[in-house]
Amino acid sequence: MEFSIKSGSPEKQRSACVVVGVFEPRKLSMPAEVVDKAASGYLGDLLRRGDMEGKAGSTLLLHNVPGTEADRVLLIGLGKEKEFREKEYRSAVATAVRTLNETGGFDGTIYLTELAVKKRDVAWRVRQAAMVALETLYRFDQMKSKKDEVRRPLRKLTFCVERRNELETAERALAEGEAIAAGIAMTKNLANLPANICTPTYLAEQAQALAAEYGLGIEVLERADMEKLGMNTLLSVARGSHQPPKFIILKYAGGMPDDKPVVLVGKGITFDTGGISLKPAPEMDEMKYDMSGAASVFGTMKAAAQMKLPLNLVVVVPTTENMPGGGASRPGDIVASMSGQTIEILNTDAEGRLILCDALTYVERLEPACVVDVATLTGACVIALGHVVTGLLANHDGLARELLDAGQEAYDRAWQLPLWEDYQEQLQSNFADMANIGGRPAGTITAACFLSRFAKKFDWAHLDIAGTAWKSGKEKGATGRPVPQLTHFLMARAAAKA
Numbered sequence: 493m494e495f496s497i498k499s500g501s502p503e504k505q506r507s508a509c510v511v512v513g514v515f516e517p518r519k520l521s522m523p524a525e526v527v528d529k530a531a532s533g534y535l536g537d538l539l540r541r542g543d544m545e546g547k548a549g550s551t552l553l554l555h556n557v558p559g560t561e562a563d564r565v566l567l568i569g570l571g572k573e574k575e576f577r578e579k580e581y582r583s584a585v586a587t588a589v590r591t592l593n594e595t596g597g598f599d600g601t602i603y604l605t606e607l608a609v610k611k612r613d614v615a616w617r618v619r620q621a622a623m624v625a626l627e628t629l630y631r632f633d634q635m636k637s638k639k640d641e642v643r644r645p646l647r648k649l650t651f652c653v654e655r656r657n658e659l660e661t662a663e664r665a666l667a668e669g670e671a672i673a674a675g676i677a678m679t680k681n682l683a684n685l686p687a688n689i690c691t692p693t694y695l696a697e698q699a700q701a702l703a704a705e706y707g708l709g710i711e712v713l714e715r716a717d718m719e720k721l722g723m724n725t726l727l728s729v730a731r732g733s734h735q736p737p738k739f740i741i742l743k744y745a746g747g748m749p750d751d752k753p754v755v756l757v758g759k760g761i762t763f764d765t766g767g768i769s770l771k772p773a774p775e776m777d778e779m780k781y782d783m784s785g786a787a788s789v790f791g792t793m794k795a796a797a798q799m800k801l802p803l804n805l806v807v808v809v810p811t812t813e814n815m816p817g818g819g820a821s822r823p824g825d826i827v828a829s830m831s832g833q834t835i836e837i838l839n840t841d842a843e844g845r846l847i848l849c850d851a852l853t854y855v856e857r858l859e860p861a862c863v864v865d866v867a868t869l870t871g872a873c874v875i876a877l878g879h880v881v882t883g884l885l886a887n888h889d890g891l892a893r894e895l896l897d898a899g900q901e902a903y904d905r906a907w908q909l910p911l912w913e914d915y916q917e918q919l920q921s922n923f924a925d926m927a928n929i930g931g932r933p934a935g936t937i938t939a940a941c942f943l944s945r946f947a948k949k950f951d952w953a954h955l956d957i958a959g960t961a962w963k964s965g966k967e968k969g970a971t972g973r974p975v976p977q978l979t980h981f982l983m984a985r986a987a988a989k990a
């Protein structure tokens with residue numbers, strides 16, 4: 493898709509289709525008013541006759557509207573003006589792009605970006621529009637023998653801004669939106685792939701490709717390297733599988749050489765059967781998404797590198813399958829982590845924390861500015877927060893605040909849960925330094941408590957994306973979250989330094 497920014501009058505656009513909004517009930521938005529004037533009240537008449545109420549999600553495609561230069565005018569229902577906020581804006585853009593793609597024209601000129609959204613400026617509107625547009629057109633058909641081809645697909649989208657002095661800001665926001673969307677698409681592609689293709693080896697190859705594309709530093713540790721480092725908890729998970737584990741490190745140097753890096757760690761379980769503590773059969777296929785954390789930190793790396801953000805970033809991905817093979821851990825087994833702390837594995841299905849704890853110990857040597865891990869860690873998080881927000885826990889309030897704010901700005905939100913000492917006792921073990929599970933109560937918090945014991949030496953936050961990384965049911969598919977949140981977090985850090 494080719495994007496551009498423009499400022500100018502809608503009736504004068506030589507485009508296959510000009511898109512303007514209509515509020516409910518029957519109220520033309522400003523750009524629609526301008527078209528209506530040029531067309532001597534043509535749109536107003538249509539509304540009065542009852543052809544368009546302006547209900548959110550509704551559309552009306554008009555051809556050869558008098559007084560206009562475009563082949564078509566597409567009206568998009570926006571709902572009530574008073575209730576028009578971020579969510580409504582995003583769905584209006586999605587509806588516009590979906591409709592344009594199903595309509596004959598190769599290009600569209602969208603005026604929805606001129607609409608006022610409470611507390612949001614033109615940069616936000618354009619950035620979000622680019623992200624929403626590319627997300628709307630995203631398809632995962634790599635594995636289908638016949639792709640559903642769109643007859644005359646949309647090739648070019650133009651977003652309009654009211655004033656010429658907004659052009660520069662809008663151009664920059666557009667580039668940001670496109671970079672984030674590219675990151676989201678990469679994350680979705682990796683996460684949607686089945687586990688027989690997306691193995692730890694495949695993830696390492698994709699990281700190599702990303703490194704080559706953007707000139708990143710890369711290191712991939714093999715089993716023998718991990719043994720030398722003493723990553724025994726990670727290796728204990730890998731022993732149930734025939735797939736070799738990998739430990740991937742990607743480095744982007746956009747900052748000064750001695751700037752401490754932001755470190756992102758992503759859980760890369762390419763399939764989670766539960767191990768010997770086997771999961772029940774229903775929906776087990778969705779455990780191919782258990783590497784969504786890894787996919788999201790790769791996607792964020794792509795977005796940051798494409799934007800050329802002026803900071804240093806390291807992405808770390810411990811990756812393995814969790815399978816019930818002959819070498820798999822048994823409930824009750826005790827392993828010594830890389831940190832030296834010993835762990836009683838009471839449930840082999842709590843494997844995410846076992847690979848992350850060694851990764852957290854490893855990243856100490858990177859002298860991080862801060863560390864954020866991203867993981868589909870607990871079913872309990874889905875129960876607590878559903879599929880709306882990501883769970884956030886942190887050992888540093890300032891870092892938590894930055895991530896919460898970034899989530900708001902990106903419209904990819906998180907909600908903080910307490911990481912209080914009081915919960916730590918649930919991890920008590922009679923036989924080792926700690927157990928790997930903390931019982932049913934507060935499962936998301938005790939999982940984070942476990943990780944916190946390996947994150948004492950730096951500012952650290954944990955994002956539990958179990959509820960937000962993918963959708964189930966008819967629209968099953970990866971969401972690309974939290975790439976928008978993480979990228980906005982990095983953008984804000986970069987801007988604060990500059």
Ligand code: BES
Nearest residue numbers: 839841842844868869870871872929958
């Ligand atoms: N990958 C799962 C968490 C998960 C489950 C995410 C369902 C999304 C949907 C994780 O490895 C896991 O199995 N966690 C266990 C922990 C328990 C054994 C303490 C869980 O949540 O049941």
Ligand code: MN
Nearest residue numbers: 764841842843
């Ligand atoms: Mn598990």
Ligand code: ZN
Nearest residue numbers: 761764782844
């Ligand atoms: Zn898991």
